[in-house]
Amino acid sequence: MEGPSDHDLMARTAQGDRRAFQTLAQRHAGRAFGLARRMLGNGAIAEEIVQDALLRVWTNAPRWRPEAAFRTWLYRVVVNLCLNARRRAPDLPLDAAAHVADPAPGADAQLETRERDRRLAAAIDALPDRQRTAIVLIYQEGLSNAETAALLDTSVSGVETLLVRAKRALRIALAE
Amino acid sequence: MSTDHELEAALRRVMTAGDADEAAPQRILARLERLPPQKRGLAWWPAALMDWNFAPAWPRLAALAGAAVLGISIGLSNFGTRIAADLDLVRVASADDAGAGVFDTDLLTGLRP
Numbered sequence A: 001m002e003g004p005s006d007h008d009l010m011a012r013t014a015q016g017d018r019r020a021f022q023t024l025a026q027r028h029a030g031r032a033f034g035l036a037r038r039m040l041g042n043g044a045i046a047e048e049i050v051q052d053a054l055l056r057v058w059t060n061a062p063r064w065r066p067e068a069a070f071r072t073w074l075y076r077v078v079v080n081l082c083l084n085a086r087r088r089a090p091d092l093p094l095d096a097a098a099h100v101a102d103p104a105p106g107a108d109a110q111l112e113t114r115e116r117d118r119r120l121a122a123a124i125d126a127l128p129d130r131q132r133t134a135i136v137l138i139y140q141e142g143l144s145n146a147e148t149a150a151l152l153d154t155s156v157s158g159v160e161t162l163l164v165r166a167k168r169a170l171r172i173a174l175a176e
Numbered sequence B: 001m002s003t004d005h006e007l008e009a010a011l012r013r014v015m016t017a018g019d020a021d022e023a024a025p026q027r028i029l030a031r032l033e034r035l036p037p038q039k040r041g042l043a044w045w046p047a048a049l050m051d052w053n054f055a056p057a058w059p060r061l062a063a064l065a066g067a068a069v070l071g072i073s074i075g076l077s078n079f080g081t082r083i084a085a086d087l088d089l090v091r092v093a094s095a096d097d098a099g100a101g102v103f104d105t106d107l108l109t110g111l112r113p
Helices: A006-014 A018-040 A043-063 A070-088 A108-125 A129-140 A145-152 A156-175 B004-015 B024-031 B044-049 B058-076 B079-086
Strands: none
Touching: A006 A018, A006 A043, A006 A070, A018 A043, A018 A070, A018 A129, A018 B024, A043 A070, A043 B024, A070 A129, A070 A145, A108 A129, A108 A156, A108 B004, A129 A145, A129 A156, A129 B004, A145 A156, A156 B004
């Protein structure tokens, strides 16, 4: 990562440096949006969530203490806002499954893979909130089990249990 | 998907597929052009002084500099002495002190040590 570190940018943001905050937001907005969109399945609400999360970063920056990496802190805010949104509106309208990669045209096997991936994406969207969150954090964001546990405020074994249950549910959904 | 390996591979493929809405982050950033005031409570300065991470911070340096100037000013003035005298913290030695009963007078000068 070039330029100042997240820690330095947050320290300057805490002093009221708007440019530092804009740099920080620009650096993390894309990944935060991807995380929220995966968790909610709704891009419009995901935008609102990320905007809310970044505003909270700005307003609360003077109180921030570097006990964890900034990305972990931001992701925790985003995850909690997404979980709250799901609790308030459990039947959120889902976007069309645009997040399935287009295969090369032609072979039936590739079409079959595309269909299976579409069903897998739908099955992920139907998982319970914490199981889906664990799947997104590990397979999309590339976090370790330990980082995911810290973000979800649980233990590593708790994360592993979530993953086992999620994968079992996904296999059942794909077998149908 | 019969094996865990196949499911793992599919999960990575699905979860890392590109997001269709690449303009969303820019929309978010555009809405963050105007920012509200930051939350800085009235009691922020004691917290800044108690921050032990030793990172340079102007509130802490300003407080230390102020305390140093105040201490030097008190020391250079006789203000501190007047306070000590008022509080009876300093007693000027006199013939009535306990030393009169401890030390004998010098035979030549007649003075007590």
